[in-house]
Amino acid sequence: xxxxRFEDIVANLRNACIKANFELxxxxxxxxxxxxxxxxxxxxxxxxxxxxxxxxxxxxxxxxICQDTGTAVVWVELGQDVHVEGGFLIDAINEGVRQGYLExxxxxxxxxxxxxxxxxxxxxxxxVHIELVPGEVFRVTVLPKGGGxxxxxxxxxxxxxxxxxxxxxFVLDAVEKASANPCPPGIIGVGIGSTFDGVALLxxxxxxxxxxxxxxxxxxxxxxxxxxxxxxxLGVGPQGLGGRITTLDVHIEVAATHxxxxxxxxxxxxxxxxxxxxxx
Amino acid sequence: MKESQEYIALxxxxxxxxxxxxxxxxxxxxxxxxxxxxxxAHKKLxxxxxxxxxxxxxxxxxxxxxxGPSPAPPGRVIGAAGPTTAYxxxxxxxxxxxxxxxxMIGKGPRSDYVRRAxxxxxxxxxxxxxxAGALLSQRIKAAKVIAYPELGxxxxxELIVENFPLIVVNDIYGRDLYEDGQRKYxxxx
Numbered sequence: 509x510x511x512x513r514f515e516d517i518v519a520n521l522r523n524a525c526i527k528a529n530f531e532l533x534x535x536x537x538x539x540x541x542x543x544x545x546x547x548x549x550x551x552x553x554x555x556x557x558x559x560x561x562x563x564x565x566x567x568x569x570x571x572x573i574c575q576d577t578g579t580a581v582v583w584v585e586l587g588q589d590v591h592v593e594g595g596f597l598i599d600a601i602n603e604g605v606r607q608g609y610l611e612x613x614x615x616x617x618x619x620x621x622x623x624x625x626x627x628x629x630x631x632x633x634x635x636v637h638i639e640l641v642p643g644e645v646f647r648v649t650v651l652p653k654g655g656g657x658x659x660x661x662x663x664x665x666x667x668x669x670x671x672x673x674x675x676x677x678f679v680l681d682a683v684e685k686a687s688a689n690p691c692p693p694g695i696i697g698v699g700i701g702s703t704f705d706g707v708a709l710l711x712x713x714x715x716x717x718x719x720x721x722x723x724x725x726x727x728x729x730x731x732x733x734x735x736x737x738x739x740x741x742l743g744v745g746p747q748g749l750g751g752r753i754t755t756l757d758v759h760i761e762v763a764a765t766h767x768x769x770x771x772x773x774x775x776x777x778x779x780x781x782x783x784x785x786x787x788x
Numbered sequence: 789m790k791e792s793q794e795y796i797a798l799x800x801x802x803x804x805x806x807x808x809x810x811x812x813x814x815x816x817x818x819x820x821x822x823x824x825x826x827x828x829a830h831k832k833l834x835x836x837x838x839x840x841x842x843x844x845x846x847x848x849x850x851x852x853x854x855x856g857p858s859p860a861p862p863g864r865v866i867g868a869a870g871p872t873t874a875y876x877x878x879x880x881x882x883x884x885x886x887x888x889x890x891x892m893i894g895k896g897p898r899s900d901y902v903r904r905a906x907x908x909x910x911x912x913x914x915x916x917x918x919x920a921g922a923l924l925s926q927r928i929k930a931a932k933v934i935a936y937p938e939l940g941x942x943x944x945x946e947l948i949v950e951n952f953p954l955i956v957v958n959d960i961y962g963r964d965l966y967e968d969g970q971r972k973y974x975x976x977x
Contacts, residue, residue: 549973551813551955558917558953566868566922575858575868575921575941613867615858615941625828627940656873656895656918680976688966689873689896691918743974747895747918749955750969780919 510587510644512788514594517648520786521604524650525580526612528784529572532563535718536781539756543693543746552751559746559779574780577614578652580605580634583716587645598636606630617655637709649716649785657690657778663708666770675700675772676735682774683739683755688748691778693756695719696739699773702763711775714759716783721759728760735760746779756781795953801849802890807912810956812963816914818952822851822893824945826872829936830880837883844935844944847884851891856941857931858921866931866947868921871895874913878902885909893954897966907962914954915965927952 540563544556566573582601592600609616609631618632619625635653662682666674679698686692699710722729735758745751756779765771798806800820810816823845825833836843854874858867874894881892882905890911895918898906906913916924928947935944957965 549969551969555917558920558923562917562920562923565926569922569926570861571864571922571925572858572868573922574919575856575870576872577858577868613859613861615856615867617856617941629940654919659873687897687970688915688918689875691895738976741975743970743972743976745969745973747915748897748966748970749915749957750965750971750973752973778919 509589509591511591511593512646514592514600516788517592517597517600518604518607520788521582521601521648521650522607522611524648524784524786525605525608525614525652528650528652528782529577529612529614530570531567532573532780533718533783535720536756536779537563539719540779543753543756547746547751547753549745549749549751551749552746552753555746555749556753572614573782574654575615576617576654576656577609578654578782579618579658580631581651581653581712582634582636583649583651584636584638585641585645585647586638587641587643589644590646601634601636602632605634606632646788647785649783651715652782654691654778654780657694657776660686660690661711661773661775663771663773665704666772668768668770670770672731674770676738678772679735679774680738680742683776684742684744686776687744690776691780692744692748693746693753694779695777695781696735696755696758697775697777698735698758698760699775700760700762700771701765702771703765704771706763707771707773708775710761710763711773714761715775715777715781717759719757723760728762732758732760800851802851803849804910807890807910807960810912810959811961812956812959812965812968814956816954816956818851818949818954820949822853822947822949824853824855824857824947826854826856826942827876828939828942829944830877832936834880834883837887845946848888849890850888851893852884852889853947854892854894857925857945860931866925866928869925869928870921871916871918874898881905885911897964898958903958903962903964906958907960910960912956912960913958915957916952916954924952
Protein backbone atom coordinates (compact mmCIF):
# COMPACT_ATOMS: atom_id res chain seq x y z
CA UNK A 509 0.00 0.00 0.00
CA UNK A 510 1.30 3.44 -1.05
CA UNK A 511 0.22 6.64 0.59
CA UNK A 512 -0.19 9.89 -1.33
CA ARG A 513 -0.77 13.13 0.49
CA PHE A 514 -3.81 15.31 -0.23
CA GLU A 515 -1.68 18.49 -0.40
CA ASP A 516 0.73 16.96 -2.93
CA ILE A 517 -2.18 16.25 -5.25
CA VAL A 518 -3.43 19.83 -4.81
CA ALA A 519 -0.02 21.40 -5.56
CA ASN A 520 0.66 19.24 -8.61
CA LEU A 521 -2.83 19.77 -10.01
CA ARG A 522 -2.46 23.53 -9.59
CA ASN A 523 0.86 23.55 -11.46
CA ALA A 524 -0.43 21.23 -14.19
CA CYS A 525 -3.43 23.50 -14.92
CA ILE A 526 -1.14 26.51 -15.32
CA LYS A 527 1.53 24.72 -17.37
CA ALA A 528 -1.07 23.15 -19.67
CA ASN A 529 -2.54 26.53 -20.56
CA PHE A 530 0.81 28.23 -21.27
CA GLU A 531 2.83 25.46 -22.89
CA LEU A 532 1.58 23.64 -25.96
CA UNK A 533 2.72 19.97 -25.84
CA UNK A 534 5.76 19.34 -28.00
CA UNK A 535 4.03 16.76 -30.20
CA UNK A 536 1.31 19.29 -31.05
CA UNK A 537 3.86 22.04 -31.71
CA UNK A 538 5.84 19.74 -34.02
CA UNK A 539 2.64 18.66 -35.79
CA UNK A 540 1.69 22.30 -36.48
CA UNK A 541 5.14 22.86 -38.00
CA UNK A 542 4.80 19.72 -40.14
CA UNK A 543 1.34 20.92 -41.21
CA UNK A 544 2.82 24.23 -42.32
CA UNK A 545 5.15 22.32 -44.67
CA UNK A 546 2.26 20.38 -46.19
CA UNK A 547 -0.46 23.03 -46.39
CA UNK A 548 -1.08 24.42 -49.86
CA UNK A 549 -3.64 27.12 -49.13
CA UNK A 550 -1.96 30.54 -48.63
CA UNK A 551 -4.50 31.57 -45.97
CA UNK A 552 -4.10 28.15 -44.36
CA UNK A 553 -0.33 28.59 -44.22
CA UNK A 554 -0.69 32.04 -42.72
CA UNK A 555 -3.01 30.71 -40.02
CA UNK A 556 -0.63 27.87 -39.18
CA UNK A 557 2.21 30.40 -38.88
CA UNK A 558 0.06 32.47 -36.53
CA UNK A 559 -0.66 29.39 -34.41
CA UNK A 560 3.04 28.54 -34.11
CA UNK A 561 3.85 32.14 -33.19
CA UNK A 562 0.94 32.14 -30.75
CA UNK A 563 2.35 29.06 -28.99
CA UNK A 564 5.76 30.77 -28.76
CA UNK A 565 4.24 33.96 -27.30
CA UNK A 566 2.17 31.98 -24.80
CA UNK A 567 5.19 30.04 -23.59
CA UNK A 568 7.55 33.00 -23.23
CA UNK A 569 5.14 35.78 -22.25
CA UNK A 570 3.02 33.56 -19.97
CA UNK A 571 -0.27 34.42 -21.66
CA UNK A 572 -2.73 31.51 -22.08
CA ILE A 573 -2.55 29.87 -25.52
CA CYS A 574 -6.29 30.44 -25.83
CA GLN A 575 -8.64 32.58 -23.74
CA ASP A 576 -10.90 29.54 -23.41
CA THR A 577 -8.80 27.83 -20.77
CA GLY A 578 -11.43 25.16 -20.78
CA THR A 579 -13.21 22.69 -18.63
CA ALA A 580 -10.52 21.08 -16.50
CA VAL A 581 -10.83 17.47 -17.63
CA VAL A 582 -8.77 15.41 -15.18
CA TRP A 583 -7.97 11.81 -15.97
CA VAL A 584 -6.65 9.76 -13.04
CA GLU A 585 -5.07 6.34 -13.35
CA LEU A 586 -5.44 5.17 -9.77
CA GLY A 587 -3.63 2.03 -8.61
CA GLN A 588 -5.83 -0.05 -6.33
CA ASP A 589 -3.00 -0.15 -3.77
CA VAL A 590 -2.87 3.63 -3.42
CA HIS A 591 -4.31 5.39 -0.40
CA VAL A 592 -4.98 9.14 -0.38
CA GLU A 593 -4.22 10.61 3.05
CA GLY A 594 -5.66 13.82 4.41
CA GLY A 595 -8.90 14.13 2.49
CA PHE A 596 -11.08 13.02 -0.40
CA LEU A 597 -9.34 12.65 -3.80
CA ILE A 598 -11.99 14.60 -5.70
CA ASP A 599 -11.70 17.50 -3.22
CA ALA A 600 -7.93 17.56 -3.76
CA ILE A 601 -8.41 17.73 -7.54
CA ASN A 602 -10.95 20.55 -7.27
CA GLU A 603 -8.76 22.50 -4.87
CA GLY A 604 -5.82 22.17 -7.29
CA VAL A 605 -7.98 23.35 -10.19
CA ARG A 606 -9.31 26.25 -8.11
CA GLN A 607 -5.81 27.42 -7.17
CA GLY A 608 -4.43 26.96 -10.68
CA TYR A 609 -7.21 28.90 -12.40
CA LEU A 610 -7.18 31.73 -9.85
CA GLU A 611 -3.40 32.10 -9.46
CA UNK A 612 -2.67 31.49 -13.15
CA UNK A 613 -5.14 34.19 -14.31
CA UNK A 614 -6.98 31.56 -16.32
CA UNK A 615 -10.55 32.11 -17.43
CA UNK A 616 -13.33 30.77 -15.24
CA UNK A 617 -15.65 29.12 -17.72
CA UNK A 618 -17.87 26.87 -15.61
CA UNK A 619 -21.48 27.60 -14.71
CA UNK A 620 -22.90 25.71 -11.74
CA UNK A 621 -26.16 24.79 -13.44
CA UNK A 622 -26.83 24.23 -17.17
CA UNK A 623 -30.05 26.28 -17.26
CA UNK A 624 -29.64 28.85 -14.49
CA UNK A 625 -26.04 29.45 -15.61
CA UNK A 626 -24.32 31.14 -12.67
CA UNK A 627 -20.52 31.09 -12.97
CA UNK A 628 -18.83 29.21 -10.11
CA UNK A 629 -16.00 31.77 -10.18
CA UNK A 630 -13.07 29.37 -9.90
CA UNK A 631 -13.54 26.94 -12.81
CA UNK A 632 -14.57 24.11 -10.51
CA UNK A 633 -15.91 21.50 -10.50
CA UNK A 634 -13.31 19.71 -12.59
CA UNK A 635 -14.57 16.96 -14.85
CA VAL A 636 -12.90 13.92 -13.29
CA HIS A 637 -12.49 10.42 -14.70
CA ILE A 638 -10.95 7.78 -12.48
CA GLU A 639 -9.61 4.64 -14.08
CA LEU A 640 -8.82 1.97 -11.53
CA VAL A 641 -5.63 0.10 -12.43
CA PRO A 642 -3.57 -2.59 -10.68
CA GLY A 643 -0.66 -1.73 -8.41
CA GLU A 644 0.57 1.54 -6.94
CA VAL A 645 0.35 3.88 -9.92
CA PHE A 646 -0.97 7.40 -9.43
CA ARG A 647 -0.91 9.12 -12.80
CA VAL A 648 -2.88 12.25 -13.66
CA THR A 649 -3.49 13.94 -17.00
CA VAL A 650 -5.02 17.40 -17.13
CA LEU A 651 -6.74 18.24 -20.40
CA PRO A 652 -8.13 21.79 -20.47
CA LYS A 653 -10.90 21.34 -23.02
CA GLY A 654 -12.34 24.33 -24.87
CA GLY A 655 -16.06 24.71 -25.44
CA GLY A 656 -15.89 25.45 -29.17
CA UNK A 657 -14.50 22.03 -29.99
CA UNK A 658 -16.45 20.20 -27.29
CA UNK A 659 -19.74 21.50 -28.73
CA UNK A 660 -18.95 19.79 -32.04
CA UNK A 661 -18.96 16.33 -30.43
CA UNK A 662 -21.41 13.77 -31.83
CA UNK A 663 -22.65 10.32 -30.97
CA UNK A 664 -24.65 7.70 -32.88
CA UNK A 665 -25.93 4.24 -32.11
CA UNK A 666 -25.29 2.67 -35.51
CA UNK A 667 -26.47 -0.79 -36.57
CA UNK A 668 -23.90 -3.59 -36.70
CA UNK A 669 -24.77 -3.81 -40.44
CA UNK A 670 -23.41 -0.27 -40.90
CA UNK A 671 -19.93 -1.66 -40.17
CA UNK A 672 -16.67 0.15 -40.73
CA UNK A 673 -18.10 2.13 -43.66
CA UNK A 674 -20.83 3.48 -41.41
CA UNK A 675 -18.24 4.55 -38.86
CA UNK A 676 -16.12 6.31 -41.50
CA UNK A 677 -19.15 8.11 -42.92
CA PHE A 678 -20.21 9.26 -39.45
CA VAL A 679 -16.74 10.60 -38.59
CA LEU A 680 -16.39 12.46 -41.90
CA ASP A 681 -19.86 13.93 -41.57
CA ALA A 682 -19.12 15.13 -38.02
CA VAL A 683 -15.87 16.84 -39.07
CA GLU A 684 -17.41 18.41 -42.16
CA LYS A 685 -20.43 19.76 -40.28
CA ALA A 686 -18.16 21.06 -37.50
CA SER A 687 -16.38 23.14 -40.16
CA ALA A 688 -14.43 26.02 -38.57
CA ASN A 689 -16.13 25.78 -35.18
CA PRO A 690 -13.75 23.39 -33.37
CA CYS A 691 -10.68 25.46 -34.43
CA PRO A 692 -9.08 22.99 -36.84
CA PRO A 693 -6.54 21.50 -37.27
CA GLY A 694 -6.63 19.63 -33.97
CA ILE A 695 -7.18 16.00 -33.02
CA ILE A 696 -10.23 13.86 -33.83
CA GLY A 697 -11.02 11.41 -31.03
CA VAL A 698 -13.20 8.49 -32.11
CA GLY A 699 -14.84 6.00 -29.75
CA ILE A 700 -16.23 2.76 -31.16
CA GLY A 701 -18.15 0.15 -29.15
CA SER A 702 -19.12 0.01 -25.46
CA THR A 703 -22.49 1.53 -24.52
CA PHE A 704 -24.25 4.87 -25.07
CA ASP A 705 -22.36 6.49 -22.17
CA GLY A 706 -19.18 4.45 -22.61
CA VAL A 707 -18.55 5.37 -26.23
CA ALA A 708 -18.36 9.09 -25.44
CA LEU A 709 -15.77 8.36 -22.77
CA LEU A 710 -13.74 6.36 -25.30
CA UNK A 711 -13.76 9.31 -27.70
CA UNK A 712 -12.52 11.60 -24.94
CA UNK A 713 -9.83 9.11 -23.89
CA UNK A 714 -8.61 9.05 -27.51
CA UNK A 715 -7.63 12.72 -27.11
CA UNK A 716 -5.12 11.87 -24.38
CA UNK A 717 -2.78 10.03 -26.76
CA UNK A 718 0.12 12.04 -28.25
CA UNK A 719 -0.02 12.91 -31.95
CA UNK A 720 1.60 10.27 -34.14
CA UNK A 721 1.14 7.44 -31.63
CA UNK A 722 -0.94 4.70 -33.25
CA UNK A 723 -3.50 2.31 -31.76
CA UNK A 724 -1.72 -0.88 -30.62
CA UNK A 725 -4.06 -3.08 -32.72
CA UNK A 726 -2.84 -2.87 -36.37
CA UNK A 727 -6.46 -3.06 -37.62
CA UNK A 728 -7.33 0.15 -35.78
CA UNK A 729 -3.93 1.73 -36.46
CA UNK A 730 -4.69 1.32 -40.20
CA UNK A 731 -8.20 2.71 -39.73
CA UNK A 732 -6.73 5.75 -37.97
CA UNK A 733 -4.42 6.43 -40.90
CA UNK A 734 -7.22 5.90 -43.41
CA UNK A 735 -9.49 8.31 -41.53
CA UNK A 736 -6.65 10.82 -41.26
CA UNK A 737 -6.28 10.78 -45.05
CA UNK A 738 -10.05 11.02 -45.59
CA UNK A 739 -10.54 13.86 -43.09
CA UNK A 740 -7.70 15.76 -44.71
CA UNK A 741 -9.42 15.36 -48.07
CA LEU A 742 -12.51 17.22 -46.87
CA GLY A 743 -10.98 20.60 -47.69
CA VAL A 744 -12.03 22.20 -44.39
CA GLY A 745 -8.46 23.31 -43.70
CA PRO A 746 -6.95 25.49 -40.97
CA GLN A 747 -9.73 27.48 -39.26
CA GLY A 748 -12.18 26.11 -41.84
CA LEU A 749 -11.07 28.61 -44.47
CA GLY A 750 -10.11 25.87 -46.90
CA GLY A 751 -6.98 23.76 -47.13
CA ARG A 752 -5.35 20.35 -46.99
CA ILE A 753 -4.82 20.11 -43.23
CA THR A 754 -8.12 19.66 -41.40
CA THR A 755 -6.73 17.54 -38.58
CA LEU A 756 -3.31 16.78 -37.13
CA ASP A 757 -4.29 13.22 -36.21
CA VAL A 758 -7.15 10.77 -35.70
CA HIS A 759 -7.13 8.56 -32.61
CA ILE A 760 -9.49 5.64 -32.06
CA GLU A 761 -10.36 3.87 -28.80
CA VAL A 762 -12.51 0.74 -28.86
CA ALA A 763 -14.32 -1.52 -26.39
CA ALA A 764 -16.50 -4.61 -26.38
CA THR A 765 -20.15 -4.00 -27.18
CA HIS A 766 -23.58 -5.67 -27.26
CA UNK A 767 -24.54 -7.96 -30.18
CA UNK A 768 -27.16 -5.43 -31.32
CA UNK A 769 -24.98 -2.33 -31.06
CA UNK A 770 -22.38 -0.32 -32.92
CA UNK A 771 -21.98 2.86 -30.87
CA UNK A 772 -19.70 5.53 -32.34
CA UNK A 773 -18.70 8.90 -30.92
CA UNK A 774 -16.55 11.76 -32.13
CA UNK A 775 -14.90 14.17 -29.69
CA UNK A 776 -12.89 16.89 -31.42
CA UNK A 777 -9.99 18.76 -29.88
CA UNK A 778 -8.81 22.12 -31.21
CA UNK A 779 -5.26 22.89 -32.38
CA UNK A 780 -4.56 24.13 -28.84
CA UNK A 781 -4.60 20.49 -27.76
CA UNK A 782 -3.38 21.15 -24.24
CA UNK A 783 -2.36 18.27 -22.03
CA UNK A 784 -0.06 17.84 -19.04
CA UNK A 785 0.59 14.59 -17.15
CA UNK A 786 2.30 13.92 -13.85
CA UNK A 787 2.89 10.95 -11.60
CA UNK A 788 3.12 10.89 -7.85
CA MET B 789 3.55 37.95 -37.48
CA LYS B 790 4.64 39.24 -40.85
CA GLU B 791 2.66 42.18 -42.13
CA SER B 792 2.49 42.67 -45.86
CA GLN B 793 1.07 44.98 -48.47
CA GLU B 794 -1.85 42.64 -49.01
CA TYR B 795 -3.55 43.91 -45.86
CA ILE B 796 -6.29 46.55 -46.00
CA ALA B 797 -6.05 49.03 -43.13
CA LEU B 798 -9.41 49.84 -41.62
CA UNK B 799 -10.53 52.11 -38.82
CA UNK B 800 -13.67 51.87 -36.66
CA UNK B 801 -16.46 52.96 -36.70
CA UNK B 802 -17.11 51.50 -40.16
CA UNK B 803 -19.00 53.42 -42.82
CA UNK B 804 -20.96 52.09 -45.79
CA UNK B 805 -18.06 52.96 -48.08
CA UNK B 806 -15.67 51.01 -45.82
CA UNK B 807 -17.71 47.83 -46.08
CA UNK B 808 -18.52 48.31 -49.78
CA UNK B 809 -14.86 47.87 -50.71
CA UNK B 810 -14.35 44.72 -48.60
CA UNK B 811 -14.51 41.37 -50.38
CA UNK B 812 -14.65 37.86 -48.98
CA UNK B 813 -11.05 36.66 -48.60
CA UNK B 814 -9.57 40.14 -48.02
CA UNK B 815 -7.06 40.46 -45.21
CA UNK B 816 -7.63 43.41 -42.91
CA UNK B 817 -5.71 45.16 -40.14
CA UNK B 818 -8.30 46.81 -37.91
CA UNK B 819 -7.66 49.85 -35.73
CA UNK B 820 -9.80 51.69 -33.21
CA UNK B 821 -12.54 50.69 -30.81
CA UNK B 822 -14.28 47.32 -30.84
CA UNK B 823 -16.75 46.03 -28.25
CA UNK B 824 -16.63 42.51 -26.85
CA UNK B 825 -19.95 40.75 -26.46
CA UNK B 826 -20.88 37.10 -26.40
CA UNK B 827 -23.88 34.95 -25.51
CA UNK B 828 -25.16 36.55 -22.29
CA ALA B 829 -24.33 40.13 -23.36
CA HIS B 830 -26.14 39.64 -26.68
CA LYS B 831 -29.24 38.50 -24.85
CA LYS B 832 -29.12 41.67 -22.72
CA LEU B 833 -28.44 43.96 -25.70
CA UNK B 834 -31.44 42.66 -27.61
CA UNK B 835 -33.69 42.84 -24.53
CA UNK B 836 -32.59 46.48 -24.07
CA UNK B 837 -33.40 47.28 -27.71
CA UNK B 838 -36.85 45.69 -27.36
CA UNK B 839 -37.55 47.76 -24.25
CA UNK B 840 -36.64 50.88 -26.23
CA UNK B 841 -33.84 51.77 -23.79
CA UNK B 842 -30.39 53.09 -24.75
CA UNK B 843 -27.59 50.57 -25.35
CA UNK B 844 -24.33 50.78 -23.37
CA UNK B 845 -22.50 51.83 -26.58
CA UNK B 846 -23.37 53.40 -29.92
CA UNK B 847 -24.22 50.67 -32.39
CA UNK B 848 -23.95 52.87 -35.51
CA UNK B 849 -20.93 51.66 -37.45
CA UNK B 850 -19.77 49.59 -34.48
CA UNK B 851 -17.75 46.39 -34.60
CA UNK B 852 -18.55 43.66 -32.07
CA UNK B 853 -15.88 41.14 -31.16
CA UNK B 854 -17.19 37.77 -29.96
CA UNK B 855 -14.64 37.36 -27.22
CA GLY B 856 -14.48 36.50 -23.55
CA PRO B 857 -10.87 37.20 -22.59
CA SER B 858 -8.96 35.51 -19.81
CA PRO B 859 -8.23 37.81 -16.83
CA ALA B 860 -5.46 40.39 -17.20
CA PRO B 861 -2.46 39.48 -15.05
CA PRO B 862 -0.77 42.38 -13.20
CA GLY B 863 0.94 44.74 -15.63
CA ARG B 864 -1.05 43.66 -18.68
CA VAL B 865 -3.99 45.26 -20.47
CA ILE B 866 -5.81 41.97 -21.04
CA GLY B 867 -5.25 38.21 -20.95
CA ALA B 868 -5.60 35.91 -23.93
CA ALA B 869 -8.27 37.33 -26.23
CA GLY B 870 -9.16 35.25 -29.27
CA PRO B 871 -12.58 34.89 -30.90
CA THR B 872 -15.33 32.55 -29.78
CA THR B 873 -17.65 30.57 -32.06
CA ALA B 874 -20.06 32.93 -33.81
CA TYR B 875 -23.17 30.85 -34.54
CA UNK B 876 -24.31 31.12 -30.91
CA UNK B 877 -24.85 34.84 -31.47
CA UNK B 878 -26.92 34.27 -34.64
CA UNK B 879 -30.36 34.46 -32.98
CA UNK B 880 -29.59 38.02 -31.78
CA UNK B 881 -27.64 39.29 -34.77
CA UNK B 882 -30.28 40.47 -37.30
CA UNK B 883 -31.75 42.84 -34.73
CA UNK B 884 -28.33 44.39 -34.04
CA UNK B 885 -27.62 44.71 -37.78
CA UNK B 886 -30.95 46.47 -38.25
CA UNK B 887 -29.84 48.99 -35.63
CA UNK B 888 -26.55 49.90 -37.24
CA UNK B 889 -23.97 47.21 -36.38
CA UNK B 890 -21.45 47.13 -39.26
CA UNK B 891 -18.92 44.48 -38.35
CA MET B 892 -18.60 41.29 -36.36
CA ILE B 893 -15.45 39.40 -35.45
CA GLY B 894 -15.62 35.72 -34.56
CA LYS B 895 -14.90 32.27 -35.88
CA GLY B 896 -17.02 29.73 -37.70
CA PRO B 897 -19.86 29.91 -40.21
CA ARG B 898 -23.05 31.97 -39.78
CA SER B 899 -26.63 30.92 -40.43
CA ASP B 900 -28.26 31.70 -43.76
CA TYR B 901 -30.61 34.25 -42.16
CA VAL B 902 -27.64 36.13 -40.68
CA ARG B 903 -25.88 36.13 -44.05
CA ARG B 904 -29.00 37.55 -45.70
CA ALA B 905 -29.26 40.22 -42.99
CA UNK B 906 -25.60 41.19 -43.60
CA UNK B 907 -26.38 41.77 -47.27
CA UNK B 908 -29.56 43.68 -46.46
CA UNK B 909 -28.00 45.96 -43.86
CA UNK B 910 -24.52 46.19 -45.42
CA UNK B 911 -22.40 44.61 -42.73
CA UNK B 912 -19.41 42.27 -42.79
CA UNK B 913 -18.26 39.29 -40.76
CA UNK B 914 -14.55 38.92 -40.08
CA UNK B 915 -12.70 35.84 -38.86
CA UNK B 916 -9.91 36.25 -36.36
CA UNK B 917 -7.74 33.19 -35.83
CA UNK B 918 -9.44 31.03 -33.22
CA UNK B 919 -7.12 29.85 -30.49
CA ALA B 920 -4.52 32.52 -31.21
CA GLY B 921 -5.46 34.26 -27.96
CA ALA B 922 -1.91 35.10 -26.89
CA LEU B 923 -0.96 36.61 -30.25
CA LEU B 924 -4.17 38.63 -30.57
CA SER B 925 -3.87 39.97 -27.00
CA GLN B 926 -0.70 41.78 -28.06
CA ARG B 927 -2.71 43.83 -30.58
CA ILE B 928 -5.05 45.12 -27.86
CA LYS B 929 -3.76 48.36 -26.40
CA ALA B 930 -6.51 49.21 -23.89
CA ALA B 931 -9.48 47.43 -22.35
CA LYS B 932 -12.22 48.48 -19.95
CA VAL B 933 -15.51 46.96 -18.88
CA ILE B 934 -18.33 49.31 -19.93
CA ALA B 935 -21.41 47.17 -19.18
CA TYR B 936 -22.65 44.09 -17.35
CA PRO B 937 -19.61 43.56 -15.08
CA GLU B 938 -21.63 40.87 -13.29
CA LEU B 939 -21.16 38.67 -16.37
CA GLY B 940 -17.42 38.27 -15.66
CA UNK B 941 -15.71 37.07 -18.84
CA UNK B 942 -18.95 37.80 -20.71
CA UNK B 943 -19.10 41.49 -19.70
CA UNK B 944 -19.02 44.09 -22.50
CA UNK B 945 -15.52 45.53 -22.85
CA GLU B 946 -14.40 48.46 -24.92
CA LEU B 947 -11.11 47.48 -26.54
CA ILE B 948 -8.71 49.67 -28.46
CA VAL B 949 -7.05 47.49 -31.09
CA GLU B 950 -4.02 48.18 -33.22
CA ASN B 951 -3.38 46.33 -36.48
CA PHE B 952 -5.74 43.57 -35.41
CA PRO B 953 -5.38 40.83 -38.09
CA LEU B 954 -8.66 39.71 -39.65
CA ILE B 955 -9.97 37.96 -42.75
CA VAL B 956 -13.25 38.95 -44.39
CA VAL B 957 -15.49 35.86 -44.43
CA ASN B 958 -18.89 37.30 -45.39
CA ASP B 959 -18.99 40.46 -47.47
CA ILE B 960 -22.02 42.60 -48.33
CA TYR B 961 -22.24 40.86 -51.72
CA GLY B 962 -23.26 37.52 -50.20
CA ARG B 963 -19.96 35.66 -50.52
CA ASP B 964 -18.76 33.22 -47.86
CA LEU B 965 -15.10 32.27 -47.53
CA TYR B 966 -15.81 29.07 -45.56
CA GLU B 967 -17.89 27.73 -48.48
CA ASP B 968 -15.59 28.97 -51.22
CA GLY B 969 -12.33 27.97 -49.48
CA GLN B 970 -13.49 24.50 -48.54
CA ARG B 971 -14.87 23.80 -52.01
CA LYS B 972 -11.53 24.72 -53.53
CA TYR B 973 -9.52 22.20 -51.49
CA UNK B 974 -12.03 19.34 -51.29
CA UNK B 975 -10.75 16.10 -52.81
CA UNK B 976 -13.67 13.83 -51.95
CA UNK B 977 -16.69 13.28 -54.25
